[in-house]
Amino acid sequence: MKVCAIGLRGIPDVMGGIESHCQQLYPRMVKNGASITVIARSPYVKQKKYTYEGVNVISVWTLKHKFLETFMHTFFAILYARIFVHPDIIHLHAIGPALFTPLARLLGMKVVVTHHGADYDRQKWSPFAKKVLKLGEYLGVRFSNATLVVGKTLTELLRSRYIKYARKVCYVPNGMLPKFLEEVSSSHLPQELDIKPQNYILTVGRLVPEKGFHDLIEAYKNSKSTDKLVIVGDADHIDEYASNLLKHKSDNIIFAGRRKGEELHALFSYAKVFVLPSYHEGLPIVALEAISAGTPVLLSDIAPNKDIQAHDVSYFEVGNTSQLSEKLNVLDSLNLKLDKGIFLSKFDWDIIARETFDAFEDLDTH
Secondary structure, three states: OEEEEEOOOOOOOOOOHHHHHHHHHHHHHHHOOOEEEEEEEHHHOOOOEEEEOOEEEEEEOOOOOOOOHHHHHHHHHHHHHHHHHOOOEEEEEOOOHHHHHHHHHHOOOEEEEEEOOOHHHOOOOOHHHHHHHHHHHHHHHHHOOEEEEOOHHHHHHHHHHOHHHHHHEEEOOOOOOHHHHOOOOHHHOOHHHOOOOOOEEEEEOOOOHHHOHHHHHHHHHHOOOOOEEEEEEOOOOOOHHHHHHHOOOOOOEEEEEOOOHHHHHHHHHOOOEEEEOOOOOOOOHHHHHHHHOOOOEEEEOOHHHHOOOOOHHHEEOOOOHHHHHHHHHOHHHOOOOOOHHHHHHHOOHHHHHHHHHHHHHHHHOO
16 A cells, blocks of 8 residues: 655654654554655755655655645645655645645545644634635545544534535544653753753744744743743744744743754653643644653643543633633642543554554555
8 A cells, every 4th residue: 555645844853743643653554564655845854855764755845935835835746646656545634735635536546634623723824715724624525535533523523514425534633652651861851941840831832823822921921930931842934923922032931942852852751731822723742742741731722622631620711811820820739640541542653553554445445
């Protein structure tokens, strides 16, 4: 079974939920017997062709542009796949790339779409762009051979919205990061950040409006917390929002940039709490990473975050900075600790990879 993946920036260690999803999923599918080719976006990978844990990665050119990048690259990538890769199945990630599902089908390829979240809810999109993304969702569900969805609530919503195609819509979640289940030494905490174990609040993600980092900064400033706030991540495109966030940088509000490997593992493991104040998610891998590391979590109460099923006290009303500030004030009295074993049984990458492989194999034999 030959699969070509399109819609992600690239792997490995390219920041983003879809990229993390693919980095965990595809090497496991290779071990199950699949041949996987990822078509990456040229601005995010350094080599033209390389292999990562059995996954072939090919860089195809695209313009690095906040609005045009995804659509331009998906179009080129589908043509490249048809001419040079000859896959049995195209695996499209997210509803922007899903706009091109009919093109891939017209070119004679089977298509699986993974729906990573209702991107049309993101604040950055104009009304026109939101309509285009909703069209992408429809075309993906309508013309794909199968649609996999990372969120349980979103799966139910799509099945009710597209009743005629509901049988093609399957729930296949994101997973916990096995490496983060292991212990890591605090010596891997970045020395230049000047932080100590259990004396900092952590959040991780791109510096974009839907992540809600502006709310977290406001809540932190209004709290009585003496812990530092560490924001890991940066922006693919430095815009006004990212620039305004960075203006809050201080001795206690630390913008740590992108981190990976043992540094990121340690940052998760030794945080007092991980906070995700986002307005939009699919099923947040960063929250599952925090749970993997044994770190308590505070999450906004949007449906994808609620799908994780953390303790009720772990949630706060999205956008309610006063409520979040109060939780930061009383962290030590909140019961935020979660049983990693229970969550691993629900969000196990090995099981997820097997279910995805089986769904692909079923298409490949029909």
